[in-house]
Amino acid sequence: MPRRRVAVLISGRGSNMAALIEAAKDKNFPAEIAVVISNVPDAGGLATAQAAGIKTAVVDHKLHKKDRTAFEQALQAELQKHAVELICLAGFMRLLTPWFVGQWHERMINIHPALLPSFKGLDTHKRALETGVRLHGATVHFVVPEMDSGPIIAQGAVAVHDDDTEASLAARVIKVEHRIYPLALRLVAEGRVRVENGRCRIAEAAFPEAAYLVPDSAT
Numbered sequence: 393m394p395r396r397r398v399a400v401l402i403s404g405r406g407s408n409m410a411a412l413i414e415a416a417k418d419k420n421f422p423a424e425i426a427v428v429i430s431n432v433p434d435a436g437g438l439a440t441a442q443a444a445g446i447k448t449a450v451v452d453h454k455l456h457k458k459d460r461t462a463f464e465q466a467l468q469a470e471l472q473k474h475a476v477e478l479i480c481l482a483g484f485m486r487l488l489t490p491w492f493v494g495q496w497h498e499r500m501i502n503i504h505p506a507l508l509p510s511f512k513g514l515d516t517h518k519r520a521l522e523t524g525v526r527l528h529g530a531t532v533h534f535v536v537p538e539m540d541s542g543p544i545i546a547q548g549a550v551a552v553h554d555d556d557t558e559a560s561l562a563a564r565v566i567k568v569e570h571r572i573y574p575l576a577l578r579l580v581a582e583g584r585v586r587v588e589n590g591r592c593r594i595a596e597a598a599f600p601e602a603a604y605l606v607p608d609s610a611t
C-alpha cells in the first residue's frame with residue numbers, strides 16, 4: 393500500500409510536527425510528510441521542517457483579513473498542489489469552517505493537550521491544575537466543525553503532582569503528545585480506524601494500542 397501523503401499544519405514551535413517527521417523517516421511508516429504549512433510566516437517549526445528536507449509553505453491568514461473562506465481556499469489550493477491525502481493539525485491555531493472540515497471529513501486529525509472531552513479550548517494545563525484533576529494528558533481526534541469534539545483516536549495520560557506548575561505539567565504532557573501523535577497517524581494511515589456512531593473503532597487493535605497511561609518514571 394503506497395504511503396499516504398500527509399500535510400502537517402502548524403502555527404508555532406512545531407515539536408509535534410518534528411515527532412511526526414521523525415516517525416515518517418522509517419520507510420515502513422505508512423505515511424510520508426509531503427508538506428508543512430503554517431499560517432504564521434515566522435513559525436519556528438518551518439525552519440525545523442526545512443532542515444529535515446521537508447517542503448514548506450506559508451498561507452498567512454492575516455493576508456486574507458477576516459475572510460476565513462478566502463484563507464481556506466488558499467490553504468486548499470496549497471494542499472491540492474502537494475496531492476495531500478491526510479492532514480495533521482499540530483499546534484495549528486485557526487478555527488476551521490464547516491466547509492473546510494467537510495472537505496477533509498475523517499482525513500484530518502488534531503492533537504489537543506487535554507484528556508477530551510475535558511478542557512476543550514485553550515489554557516488546558518492551567519485549568520487542569522485549577523480544577524485539581526489527578527490525571528491529565530493529551531488526545532488525538534478527528535476534526536469536526538465543533539472545536540475539540542471529534543471522534544477520539546488515541547489518548548495518553550500522566551499523573552498530576554501537587555507541586556506541579558503549568559510549565560512542569562506541560563513538559564510531561566508534551567512527551568506524551570510526541571508518543572501518541574505518530575501512533576494515531578499510523579493507525580489512520582493504515583486504514584485501521586473506522587468511526588461508528590461518533591466513536592473510533594481500531595481494527596486488530598492489540599489493547600492498549602490507542603491508550604497510554606504513562607508512569608511518572610517515564611516522563
Ligand SMILES: Nc1nc2c(c(=O)[nH]1)N[C@@H](CN(C=O)c1ccc(C(=O)N[C@@H](CCC(=O)O)C(=O)O)cc1)CN2
Pocket residue numbers: 481484485486487488489490493502503504513514535536537538539540541542
Ligand atoms: N473546526 C475546527 N477547527 C479546529 C479544531 C477543531 O477541533 N475543529 N481544532 C483546532 C485546534 N485548537 C484546539 O485544539 C484550537 C485552535 C484555535 C483556537 C482559536 O480560538 N483560534 C482563534 C485565533 C487564535 C489565534 O490565531 O491565535 C480563531 O481561530 O479565531 C482554539 C482552539 C484547530 N482548528
Ligand SMILES: NCC(=O)N[C@@H]1O[C@H](COP(=O)([O-])[O-])[C@@H](O)[C@H]1O
Pocket residue numbers: 402404405406407408409482483484503504505513514566569
Ligand atoms: N488547541 C490546540 C492546542 O492547544 N494545541 C497544542 O499546542 C501545542 C503546540 O506545540 P508544538 O507546536 O510544539 O507542536 C501542543 O501542546 C498542542 O497540543
